[in-house]
Amino acid sequence: MPELRAALAVVALATALPLVSAPSAVADPEMVAVVLAGLPGYPDHVTGLNDLGQVVGSAQGPDAPPRAVLWSPRGGATDLGPGLAVEVDRHGQVLGIETRTATAPYRNKPWIWSAGTRTVVAPNTAWASAPAMNGHGAVPVRYSTSLFRQEHNRVGVWEDGRLTELSLSGPDLWVYGINDAGVVVGGYAAFATQDFAAVRCVDGACTRLGDSPGYGTYTPEGITEAGVVFGNRGTVAVRWEGVEATVLSENGRVAHGEQAFNERGDAVGWAADESGTPHAVLWPAEGKQVDLGVPAPAEAVAINERGDVVGWTAADESSTPRAFLWRAGRVTYLDPPTGHHSLPVAINDRGVVVGHTTGADSTNKATLWTPVPTTH
Incomplete structure (x- = not known):
């Protein structure tokens, strides 16, 4: 996820395509399902959306590498160039990643696309990955300085064209999220000594967070503006306030990514029953775990501020x-316009949902579910 700071030619030549000619089906009396028309090939993967209604994902033909895609709420899919789109922020900036080589010499470059210009993140690193971006365009980066060894033992923050290294060292390091205050959450692992920790980094200085039950590495999924961290250690779901760890479930997981929680401190994911079957659950900021009452096996993947x-x-x-x-306790099923399955990815604060469905030809389709306006 080289060194190009101007608009890519492919962006300049991107063709805006209509989303659809008309809503293709009503998935529920309150939601309309629309298949997103994309670039030539298969627009088979979406990764998120913002409150403006912009959607990001990727399109890939049968014999071609993936290309990042930005769908506009007004209709149209824009080709952002080679790679995968990771997320889109509230300003319409897109974070993505492009793998140049999967074998030595390694070249993996994150990038930011904004208003038609694509800029490489941390261009002087040999290999880099970037999982998140805050509202100011700051990006936490995990990187290596070697083209021939996958020693991902450096972490930093890229902002305003500069990479600032974090005060964290170890044989294996990760970064997972960053809030608008620039606080980064990451992980540390020393497999030789079985020393593992989740960390929070403020102004470049990193502090270990409290230990939890479970085995192996910690995977923080992100951090709120108030500094609350949610994550997992194996199949133990964890919440950190300050450095104190609170176990949400000893047999479950917080969902992946920053859509797994909101600023109120609620989080979602799954927790297994005595038979080991996963149930979709909500962990309210104040209160006990709530089973969402959906037939198991089931998982919750995202929650909005409402x-x-x-x-x-x-x-x-x-x-x-x-x-x-x-x-609020009511379950509405989001069925596909045609085909067999539906799988959500994200929901914004306006109640718009994006995910995947199968079409009549059994291919994967990027799909948007939009609430029907109510009249009183």
Whole structure:
């Protein structure tokens, strides 16, 4: 996830395509499902959306590398160039990554696309990955200085064209999230001594967070503006306030990424019952774990600031997930316009949901579910 700071030619030549000619189906009396029309090939993967209604993902033809895509709420898909789009922020900036070589010499370059210009993140590193971006365009980076060894033992923050290294050392380091105050959450691992920790870094100085049960490495999924961290250690779901760890579930996981929690401190994911079957759950900031009442096996994958939750259930058939929206105890299923399955990825604060469905030809389709305006 080289060294190009001007607009890519492919961006300048990007063709805006209509989303759809008309809403293709009503998934529920309150939601309309629309398939996103994308670039030539298969627009088969979406990764997120913002409150402006912009969606990011990737398109890939049968014999071509993936290309990052930005879908506009007004209609149209824009080709952002080679690679995968990771996320889109509230200003419409897109964070992405391009793998140049998967074998030595390694070249993996993150980038930011903004208003038609694509800029490489941390261009002087040999290999780098960037999982998140804050509202000011600051990006936490995990990187190596060697083209021939995958020693990802350096971490820093890229902002305003400069990479500032974090005060964290070890044989294996990760960064996972950053808030608008520039506080970074990451992880440390020394497999030889079985020493593992989640860390929070403020002004470049990193502090170990409290230990939790579980085994192996910690995977913080992100950090709120108030500095609360959510993550996992194996199948133990954890929340950190300050350095203190609180176990949310000893047999479950917080969902992946920053859509897994909101600024109120609510988080979603799954927790297994006595038989080991996962159930979609909500961990409120104040209160006990809430089973969302969706037939198991099921998982919750995202929550917005209003407390709306999306997830999936595979109770009918394990290979055919069905998306759901949970709002204040009521479950609405988000079915595909055509085809067999629906799998949500994210929900914004306006209640718009993005995810994947299968079409009549069984290919994967990027799909948007939009609330129907109510009249009183």
